Amino acid sequence: MTISVAMTVNGKPVSGKVEARTLLVQFLREHLGMTGTHVGCDTSQCGACVVHVDGTSVKSCTMLAVQAEGAKVTTIEGLAASADKLHPMQEAFRDNHALQCGFCTPGMVMSAIDMVKRHNYQLDETTVRHELEGNLCRCTGYHNIVKAILAAAPAMKAAGV
């Protein structure tokens, strides 16, 4: 049995027919072909699949596609205006070498943006490290991810995003 689902992804209306058990991340990757959002575990631990649903970071492997009916979803593909104009968080990750293999990166960036906003652009190292509890990275040892997020907070504020 399939169910119709419709939502807005990165500003564009999308719809599809899914099984009741289809996860939001499956809908994004398999139905829409948007493979920027990754699956790194099956237990909502690693955070590679984080997207924004109505402005809040959500692990898209822990939400059914039908639960996102009518929602505004933003994925990693929807952040940059163009390859030359990255979001300040993406730019900070690049400037600070906060990514290596790139697999956890989409979820890291999406979580980090939400973190900066929730803390009203005011962050310190301890807060960033604590807030990253839900995102695993095996490559960077987090050192440069923390640096990038601390650098991005004022840049996001200045850019008004």
Next chain:
Amino acid sequence: MTTATGIGARVKRREDVRFLTGTGRYVDDLPLARATYAYFLRSPHAHAKIKGVDLSEAEKMPGVVAIFTGKDLAEAKVGSLICGWVVKDKHGEPHKAPPHPVLAADTVRYVGDPVVMVVANSHDEAKDAAEKIKVDYEVLPANVDLAKALDKGTAQVHAEAPGNLIYDWELGVKADVDAAFAKAAHVTKIDIVNNRLIPNAMEPRAAAAEYDKGTGHYTLWSTSQNPHVLRLILSAFVLGIPEHKLRVIAPDVGGGFGSKIFCYNEETAVCWASSRVGRPIKWTAERSESFMTDAHGRDHVTHAELALDKDGKFLALKVETIANMGAYLSTFSTAVPTYLYATLLAGQYTTPLIYANVKAAVTHTAPVDAYRGAGRPEATFVIESIVSQAAKDLKVDPAELRRKNFIPSTAFPYQTPVALQYDSGNYPPIIDEAMKIADYRGFEARRAEAKSRGKLRGIGFSSYIEACGLAPSQVIGQLGGGVGQWESAQLKFNPTGNVQVITGSHSHGQGHETTFAQIVSDKLGVPLENIEVVHGDTSTTTFGMGTYGSRSLAVGGSAIMKAADKIIAKGKKIAAHLMEASVDDVVFEDGTFKVAGTDKNVPLAQAVFAAYVPHNYPLAEIEPGMDENAFYDPANFVYPAGTQICEVEVDPDTGETQIVNFTAVDDFGNIINPMIVEGQVHGGIAQGVGQALLEHAVYDKETGQLVSGSYMDYTMPRADDVPSFKLGYKVTPCPHNPLGVKGCGEAGAIAAPAAVMNAVRDALAPLGVTHVPMPATPLSVWQLIHGASRAAAE
């Protein structure tokens, strides 16, 4: 020449934009028309006989395309997976080599051993159908506890390996070492377990395969660190598909750490079945499958003894190790606890006599193979634990004891008693720098201050040596290695002057697309934006050995330098012709061919254009085109070295250990991109900290169930488990490769476990705790603290 984009510059990574915008292309991201999906039904038992497999219900499930069992593969003559390194035991006999079926047909030997492959129209349908398969198992006793694996009466894993022994191997002369011990003023002894780890690259393993009936070609996309080696194994040993009919592509790969070197069951089965099914097949591991079936790392039980004279000089080292191989011998498993372990036991020291005995055992657990550092972290943990323990025994400063025994800088090249000849190094300035950065002098004041807050503070050293860039091929062959250890490079210029750098190395996070481009830009003066690095596809790249053991820059980068030399040599001939000069008078500087003492010049791009449009060209002497290939086989390993200092605070109420300071000073030879090197060190240290404090692959000793089979149970280092790291460098260039470089990928993971554990031991020593097992989890540390205080009270 140091430029903004050349050697030594902190060039931002060229691969980052695609990863940051969601446009990377990993195996699971591939759009494959008409794809089917594989799911593997796995053994729920550590050891059982398969008495029957009933597929009748599963075959009727919706969406099922095909189901294959071990019997099907055996009938199709699919070969056993192989172990590619023959280790000869102490009697000169090759190691025991039990078969490793792609799908188990008669017996399952670990929880997760694949038994049936279901192929269906979707992943969910394949999984639903697998749930309907009935496998009749006769459960047998399991051999899980490594310490007892070789005991009489323990369950046998393979008939081909009596007593569960794969080899009993030794290095060094035991009688000489025993004689030295007899004369020792002091002997320090330790018993340590190097805890078993699960690699956990963030991208789960994945494979996709497609068969082209018209041409008979197979294409296999795999999360591989070394696609050519995977193709060679599949072609020559397992599937019999000729190499020229099998294309292996390793596209963007989300981390490897060793675990993606090996040839695995699933990619083999998917590739084989693609021609039977007639549609592409995709498989991606769920994380629980990664936990169960990615080759695990470490897992040694070791007794070691160090003999010292009255002045604290090391006289001899004796090491006895049992190494876990798991249920089957993975691709390079046999080499890890022998040639990558015992040969490193000299460390940074002049210990004149060393004897190591390693017994490799099979158990009913997942296969164990190389994991970041591979043998070298295990060796470093032994040496640096026993040296720090000796310092405690003798009540001398651990830095002083190390310094007293360091190989002096004047002694290089230095022949160790364990086969390796270190090419270069200068260790005292490294430890000096580390102590300065870590403010070692101020430590006792910090310890006292921590005590006033009720915290136990400790400091630990780890001075490591690493041998990386395995080489030369002839020596590796003599030691039983089944492959060459060179690397290939091709510089393929296009007529308009841009260039493809085709490398046999593979990047899965290391940033080769940036580092290798910097080398070419520096050497040939080509702007970075005109350089494209190509890797990971057997059809578009020359045969290469891939990436592991911190080899890519030292070996692959050197191959690029060789190819660039050929470009310059050919360019000189073209330029000499164009300038009507003698080749001997032509020099190459800043990307331009010049005649010394004149203003005549030909930029490289002009020479390249002339090579492709050879209207005015010395065709009688040289061929058209500008496309040069090189293979580089190193003269020796490279030997990075360094010292890490870790400072911890232990909370006696909770047993929790917090790392409050972490310093690493390394000698990686010349550095191409410091930003990327720092990232490698950070990541390595975090993995080493994980091993020391958090990570432990635990099997139930009776049933062989993997207890730590998810991120809920296996503690990965998270951002608040590690501090920001303080790094420093010293440089002694490698004397035998053209870049003067050494490897940096594994250093952090090699040294950190001993640095952290020595710090924890130091923190607990005032309580009388003498033995701290790794990982030093809050539970075990709390028990040690409270056991010690109870003992003190009694």
